[in-house]
Amino acid sequence: MAAGVASPGGGLDFSWGRHCSTETQKCGANGHYCRSAAPPVTQAKESIEKRIDRLHASGLVDMHFDLPLDLYEKRNHPGALVSHYLPEFEAGNIGVIGAALYVEDRYLPEMGLRVALDQVARVYAEADNSDQFAICKTNEEIKRARQENKIALIITMEGVEPLGDDLDLLRVFHQLGLRMVGLTHARRNAAGAGGIFAASGSPRDGLTAFGREVVGECERLGIIIDLAHINPKGFEEIVELTKKPLIVSHTNARKFYDIERNISDEQIKMIGERGGVIGMNAILVSPNPGDSTIDRYVDHIEHVISLIGIDGVGIGFDFCEYLFEQLPESVRKELAAKLTTPHFIPDLTNHSHARNLIRKLIERGFGDGDIGKILRENWLRVFEGMLGRGD
Ligand SMILES: [Zn+2]
Numbered sequence: 001m002a003a004g005v006a007s008p009g010g011g012l013d014f015s016w017g018r019h020c021s022t023e024t025q026k027c028g029a030n031g032h033y034c035r036s037a038a039p040p041v042t043q044a045k046e047s048i049e050k051r052i053d054r055l056h057a058s059g060l061v062d063m064h065f066d067l068p069l070d071l072y073e074k075r076n077h078p079g080a081l082v083s084h085y086l087p088e089f090e091a092g093n094i095g096v097i098g099a100a101l102y103v104e105d106r107y108l109p110e111m112g113l114r115v116a117l118d119q120v121a122r123v124y125a126e127a128d129n130s131d132q133f134a135i136c137k138t139n140e141e142i143k144r145a146r147q148e149n150k151i152a153l154i155i156t157m158e159g160v161e162p163l164g165d166d167l168d169l170l171r172v173f174h175q176l177g178l179r180m181v182g183l184t185h186a187r188r189n190a191a192g193a194g195g196i197f198a199a200s201g202s203p204r205d206g207l208t209a210f211g212r213e214v215v216g217e218c219e220r221l222g223i224i225i226d227l228a229h230i231n232p233k234g235f236e237e238i239v240e241l242t243k244k245p246l247i248v249s250h251t252n253a254r255k256f257y258d259i260e261r262n263i264s265d266e267q268i269k270m271i272g273e274r275g276g277v278i279g280m281n282a283i284l285v286s287p288n289p290g291d292s293t294i295d296r297y298v299d300h301i302e303h304v305i306s307l308i309g310i311d312g313v314g315i316g317f318d319f320c321e322y323l324f325e326q327l328p329e330s331v332r333k334e335l336a337a338k339l340t341t342p343h344f345i346p347d348l349t350n351h352s353h354a355r356n357l358i359r360k361l362i363e364r365g366f367g368d369g370d371i372g373k374i375l376r377e378n379w380l381r382v383f384e385g386m387l388g389r390g391d
Pocket residue numbers: 158228229250318
């Protein structure tokens with residue numbers, strides 16, 4: 001579907017409610033959620049393709065995509081947002097994207113701020129060049145963008161390296177549109193340390209004094225704090241320091257892939273108790289390549305639901321195969337040694353594959369209302385509660 005053309009469902013659906021699911025019911029002593037095996041009569045008459053069309057027509061929210069990084073690398077090819085990305089966004093009917101500023105090691109420390117600002121500049125230049133995107137700073141702007149059939153871009157930051165240890169720069173980035181901040185990637189910075197890609201071994205200490213200041217200032221400015229990547233002690237400290245709903249833009253359950261970078265059952269419950277949302281990552285679903293499947297991806301979703309309910313899970317695909325493929329073999333080996341070898345899910349490697357996920361959710365017995373919450377509505381609830389009207 002072209003972003004400029006009204007979808008059968010009228011674009012991203014904002015008519016969601018806060019009601020609890022009646023499709024997914026808690027049952028059994030272990031608190032697991034289960035769904036009725038037989039679909040409602042009206043659904044039984046509808047072909048699966050039509051049902052996918054209907055659910056897909058209301059759009060998806062993906063809260064983690066390294067778009068600014070790649071637009072920066074493609075800075076000598078203006079128009080890349082439309083020529084390179086738009087076809088996949090349209091095919092997947094992606095309505096809202098968390099566009100993550102991320103500075104690679106090779107630019108740090110001297111060039112961190114410069115590269116991050118250039119990434120922001122590329123996002124603005126590329127979005128301004130097209131009438132199909134809108135950089136959104138408030139919930140109202142997100143709603144307006146979708147009413148106009150534009151793709152809403154929310155600028156996020158993955159690791160505060162661009163700030164150095166200067167809190168004033170956080171205010172500058174906020175002015176530029178930054179609305180979500182994860183303190184770290186897998187490395188240590190002035191705010192804290194990231195969880196590593198192994199079951200244990202990251203620094204035991206939590207946030208630095210600067211990290212605590214960043215958290216406080218984010219809450220004051222209305223920037224959502226993203227718990228993705230932070231090490232276990234830092235996670236715990238952020239939970240204690242903050243009052244608002246907590247989110248993880250992109251992660252997976254340690255139950256299926258036990259690395260610090262992923263999220264434990266206890267952490268999932270902490271997010272749930274605060275009414276937060278966990279975006280499910282499509283890259284780190286299993287340490288075994290053979291288990292990197294859409295079914296395993298849905299296992300992660302079901303696990304989160306079993307612990308905190310249907311209102312706590314969303315999408316944070318973190319599609320990056322295209323970035324990985326661009327790297328020279330030597331850099332790939334270096335990354336694999338330092339982090340991990342990514343295992344991409346063959347039929348869920350880019351945004352155009354969104355329908356494959358919807359099909360799988362249907363096959364696994366999810367009801368329409370629950371699929372809507374996973375694809376978009378839980379994130380929309382977070383935006384409504386945390387990005388406000390901007391006045
Ligand atoms: Zn990440």
